[in-house]
Amino acid sequence: MKADFAPNERQRWMQVLARAGDALADYESELGGVPYQCIRKPETGMAMVRGRTGGTGQAFNLGEMTVTRCVVQLQDGRAGYSYIAGRNKRHAELAALADALLLGDEKEQLMQAVIEPLARSQQQARQTRQAEVATSKVDFFTLIRGENE
Template sequence: MAEEITDTERRRAWMSLLAKAPEADLLALWSAYDDAPEFDWLRAPEAGGVMVRARLGGTGAPFNMGEMTVTRCSVALRDGTVGHAYVQGRSKPKAEAAALIDALMQTDAAAGVQGRILAPLGNLVADRAQARAAKAAATKVDFFTMVRGENA
């Protein structure tokens, strides 16, 4: 039996997509969305740094891998719905769009935003990842050992 996906998991998925998506793709889809809502800033976009942590071998001791630049912001729609965004890089327009999309995904407009912005954005990201994987696979070298007659 399949487990239900919680609202938190759904939100985590769309916020992850918005955070990692290429700026040009996100802004192109957002600018084509003609139902942009009125909003108030809770936190205007601001750039800063965060420490990226990793683990040795994926499961070992944690260590600080380095810093990464992020831009964050928070908005409140006129109906009181709050949207947040943390996006890679220094793009204030991308952070604003991501926060507004997050807020809209919590309203009745969610189906339209999903169909017109998130689904196409997910497809673009997946297509690029697949193309990158295919390009890398073309350079793969398989090493093998032939069994010599005296070792048989």
Template structure:
């Protein structure tokens, strides 16, 4: 097991990062799949996406989204789960493998070789998107007119 205890928030952040990663990039960073046994082979299904209007609005069913999920166990007994948007079974498998590997002695290596580049690329994408949005920002101001005084 890893020497540092992982919090639920850390695992959620990591699983979200892997799920948002581009499948081809994840495959390039992690081309070899560790031997494993399936607890739940990759399967495609749908989940209901809920939305909310405004901060105080009631939740409503927005629509369905296709997801792929799987669960596996490594030889050391570590169990990993993967949930990704879409129908990519290989992406879900890699997500589950990373989840399982992060619970064992290879966690530091996976964090450095796979997760760190994904975090950097995601931060760059978000920054570029924010810069693009900031370029279209319009500043409105009101001038005081004589009759308003």
């Protein structure tokens, strides 16, 4: 049976799963025990990253990055997908499995047990990084030279 969800809700959990890294392995017991098959085994490739000057300017090709993708299918037909930065194949497989499980009746339980703790951890890490960077911030100002007569 499929759970109802808004598209932006799925985007959020896929974003959290993609950023989880090795921390996702800590939640393997919540995801495990469900038989699945890999439709597309974890495979690593390259993706072009685009940037914008000043964040709003003309788009340009910044460079390539390594990406690993995976597609799994549960016995009931639900399919889960993942695209993660880097080469961690286990992370890609677990993220795809979590995505498939979140599409069903397990959604609420997994949101509470996996997604929310990971999201809180990621937010805390982001705040810690921002605080560290803020200590090295330099405020530049302009001095106006007075006229010497």
